[in-house]
Amino acid sequence: MDVYAEEEENRAEPSGSSCPPMKSSSSQPRPPDLSGAEPPGPSCLSMKTDVGLQEVLEEHRLSLRSRCERVTEGSDEPGSRTLLNRIYTELYITEGQSEEVNTQHEVRQLETTSRTKRLHDAPIRCQDIFKASPDEDEDTDNDQHEDKVKAIRVVLTNGVAGAGKTFSVLKFTLDWAEGLENQDVHVMLLFSFRELNLIRDEQHSLLTLLHVFYPTFQKLPAEKLAVWKLLFIFDGLDESRLSLDFSSSQLLSEVTQRSSVQVLLTSLIKGNLLPSALVWITSRPAAANQIPPSCVHRVTEVRGFTDLQKEDYFRRRFSDEELSSRIISHIKTSRSLHIMCGIPVFCWITATVLENMLTTEQRGELPKTMTDMYSHFLLELMEADRELLLKLGKLAFEHLEKGDIMFYQEDLEQAGLDVSEASVFSGVCTEIFRRECVIFQKPVYCFVHLSVQEFLAAVYMFHCFSSRNTEVMENFLGGDYRDSSLENFLKRVMKKSLSSENGHLDLFVRFLHGLSVESNQRLLGGLLGQTQISPGTIQRTINNLKEMNSDRVSPDRSINIFHCLMEMKDLSVYQQVQNFLKSENRSEELSEIQCSALAYMLLMSEEVLEELDLQKYSTSPRGRLRLIPAVRNSAGPVPGSGLSETYCEVVSSALKSNPSHLTELDLSQNQLSDSGVKVLSSGLESPNCRLEVLRSVLCKMIIMGTICAQLSLALNQVERNILSVNPRKAPIVVHVSVLTCVLLTSALCFYSLFRLKFCRLSEISCSSLGSALKSNPSHLTQLDLGRNHLSGSGMNDLCGFLESPDCRLEVLRSVLCSCWRFSVFNPL
Numbered sequence: 001m002d003v004y005a006e007e008e009e010n011r012a013e014p015s016g017s018s019c020p021p022m023k024s025s026s027s028q029p030r031p032p033d034l035s036g037a038e039p040p041g042p043s044c045l046s047m048k049t050d051v052g053l054q055e056v057l058e059e060h061r062l063s064l065r066s067r068c069e070r071v072t073e074g075s076d077e078p079g080s081r082t083l084l085n086r087i088y089t090e091l092y093i094t095e096g097q098s099e100e101v102n103t104q105h106e107v108r109q110l111e112t113t114s115r116t117k118r119l120h121d122a123p124i125r126c127q128d129i130f131k132a133s134p135d136e137d138e139d140t141d142n143d144q145h146e147d148k149v150k151a152i153r154v155v156l157t158n159g160v161a162g163a164g165k166t167f168s169v170l171k172f173t174l175d176w177a178e179g180l181e182n183q184d185v186h187v188m189l190l191f192s193f194r195e196l197n198l199i200r201d202e203q204h205s206l207l208t209l210l211h212v213f214y215p216t217f218q219k220l221p222a223e224k225l226a227v228w229k230l231l232f233i234f235d236g237l238d239e240s241r242l243s244l245d246f247s248s249s250q251l252l253s254e255v256t257q258r259s260s261v262q263v264l265l266t267s268l269i270k271g272n273l274l275p276s277a278l279v280w281i282t283s284r285p286a287a288a289n290q291i292p293p294s295c296v297h298r299v300t301e302v303r304g305f306t307d308l309q310k311e312d313y314f315r316r317r318f319s320d321e322e323l324s325s326r327i328i329s330h331i332k333t334s335r336s337l338h339i340m341c342g343i344p345v346f347c348w349i350t351a352t353v354l355e356n357m358l359t360t361e362q363r364g365e366l367p368k369t370m371t372d373m374y375s376h377f378l379l380e381l382m383e384a385d386r387e388l389l390l391k392l393g394k395l396a397f398e399h400l401e402k403g404d405i406m407f408y409q410e411d412l413e414q415a416g417l418d419v420s421e422a423s424v425f426s427g428v429c430t431e432i433f434r435r436e437c438v439i440f441q442k443p444v445y446c447f448v449h450l451s452v453q454e455f456l457a458a459v460y461m462f463h464c465f466s467s468r469n470t471e472v473m474e475n476f477l478g479g480d481y482r483d484s485s486l487e488n489f490l491k492r493v494m495k496k497s498l499s500s501e502n503g504h505l506d507l508f509v510r511f512l513h514g515l516s517v518e519s520n521q522r523l524l525g526g527l528l529g530q531t532q533i534s535p536g537t538i539q540r541t542i543n544n545l546k547e548m549n550s551d552r553v554s555p556d557r558s559i560n561i562f563h564c565l566m567e568m569k570d571l572s573v574y575q576q577v578q579n580f581l582k583s584e585n586r587s588e589e590l591s592e593i594q595c596s597a598l599a600y601m602l603l604m605s606e607e608v609l610e611e612l613d614l615q616k617y618s619t620s621p622r623g624r625l626r627l628i629p630a631v632r633n634s635a636g637p638v639p640g641s642g643l644s645e646t647y648c649e650v651v652s653s654a655l656k657s658n659p660s661h662l663t664e665l666d667l668s669q670n671q672l673s674d675s676g677v678k679v680l681s682s683g684l685e686s687p688n689c690r691l692e693v694l695r696s697v698l699c700k701m702i703i704m705g706t707i708c709a710q711l712s713l714a715l716n717q718v719e720r721n722i723l724s725v726n727p728r729k730a731p732i733v734v735h736v737s738v739l740t741c742v743l744l745t746s747a748l749c750f751y752s753l754f755r756l757k758f759c760r761l762s763e764i765s766c767s768s769l770g771s772a773l774k775s776n777p778s779h780l781t782q783l784d785l786g787r788n789h790l791s792g793s794g795m796n797d798l799c800g801f802l803e804s805p806d807c808r809l810e811v812l813r814s815v816l817c818s819c820w821r822f823s824v825f826n827p828l
Ligand SMILES: Nc1ncnc2c1ncn2[C@@H]1O[C@H](COP(=O)(O)OP(=O)(O)OP(=O)(O)O)[C@@H](O)[C@H]1O
Pocket: 072, 073, 074, 087, 088, 089, 090, 091, 159, 160, 161, 162, 163, 164, 165, 166, 167, 168, 236, 284, 313, 343, 344, 345, 346, 348, 449, 450
């Protein structure tokens, strides 16, 4: 159904009334100067402009415009394309990114970042990504900033599946082609990695590559490429099957030099080829690390829609105001639906389902959970062909484990799908499986959204369970899997999903639980197969979830157990925790599942928690572990008492997340292992880390060699992060006591104040401390050795530092410091 059919095409207007405050755009419609000899100015259409070239450019502009002005949603039947400007809703895009996303499942990541209160984010208009931000502009006397302003040449934009990256690329290009934005750019060139994949085995020069994708440019002399301001867009790095090797020394500098597409791209990104060309790359987060940070001058993140933008989306989509209001208020009644609508593609699924339900005479409850929503979505397609949907389910499932989201003809054939059969890709089925027509007529396929793939995979898995397809079940759950009850089957899948490092089965297992619910069984019965599910089975499954022991499972993963309960429509835990939060009495002992629910609710809380005192809650040690994810929504100080490596992981991810609210970290009274410290170090190294105080009183770090160096480096990084945010901010204060071995040695030199109070500094410690200080003593102005018992030859090194001419020490505290060689302090 074409929801926009009533609107007239020529009423299309750019959108964007409810966007967060954005940076202003100064671009005025203005044709580019083609001479290439001077910067573009108002009188760009100068007399010396080459008329032939002008024509080439005009042709290019028009062809880009017609490529971008209409978009396909769902069905790609002829006539189903819609004007982009009519449906485009402003997206929430920020500078910076959450590093954590690299290891997290995309939907989970969305949940952890869905809090509306994002303190440190700077929203940026997609059209402004190559422009200096206003504060950088203002700070003219800062050379560093000026450098940065000049250097925004490569922009990397991250965003989870369906967040709107491709839509923003299209809008960006369309606005240029229509003369509205970025008119200083002479030529914009749009490529998608899925297209580039098709020529990955070919040899090209940049010029011939352009000719392949933009035949108009065959009329173009090569030298023009070097003088014009070009902007290359590469959309969908995650879909790339090229292997980009940035460490390779094979680089090109001439537009006529031939090489592999990989080398062409790396040369362009590194700036060896066309050093003044701008490059924009978009990617899902997990693939973004293919581009080394040193090559990227600005990172932005498409975060989908804010709450206001969600509403704007539905209002733009439906001319019937009553309908959009009903949809919006329904979504607001379900927390998980509301969160999911932060992803534009989910808004589209929701709009499709709810519009259909509300405008036809369908009775019955509106979908409340994600599984409900997807079941209804699939229901509309069911008439298609049960067998076909199951084959798509098989394809979805088999590729889910591998992490594949793009499929080629061969993949389809393997799943038993006959690609030549027109029925497969026409009619309703195209709603869920989009055929991407690309150059050379080689089609590439994908599901319209990763979550649709996960849903179909779950449907297929359920079907295999019902039809006792032991081969598939054993392959997935292990050879020891025997015909088993539904509750045991779900328990096995849950455990398997919990052991996944990146949570790639999280949504799948949620859907699987949701499918066992009576209402969804009724809806999709024909597909799921015949299974007798008694209320007793459902209750036992719910009990299993509540009692699930998640030893050695990351607390982040454990939250998914709570989501499964919600998908099964068991709200008991949710309500208990709601009551707990409302009541004044916090002495009630919380179960593990309640802790996961509490962590989730604290995480989702719109308010950043001033301080999260994990000790405040009465629960078991395992329960306490499950609370840790809430650390991400806490401004600290975060106590780490008695916590393990898992703690380090969560704290580390809290330090990496954007925005990171942690400003103080207390590692006191902990015993941290090598691997724990390593994990923690990666958090400290993150550019998002905003730590100001690190306490480690009585913290025993069993750190040797390389780990020690790693922590040192990480702490240096913290220093840099803080300085880069605010040069006037006081440097980090590290309170260190009893360090069983000396770490931080090289880090020491970055601190102006170092407290070693109450340290039982061993001989080795003293020695390392001394040599570290000696090697780079210039920053340290205060040293507190109070209440230490210093002895042995290590003292020589320490004293050596004190005596050295580089020593800048102004204050040395040594209250109650008993020192065998106290006399050597005399020189001070
Ligand atoms: N700004 C927007 N306004 C309206 N609808 C949007 C917008 N952005 C995205 N959508 C909807 O979401 C769908 C997916 O968006 P898009 O293809 O841009 O996502 P993506 O981030 O590129 O995802 P993927 O990583 O899966 O390629 C679109 O087909 C459209 O229905």
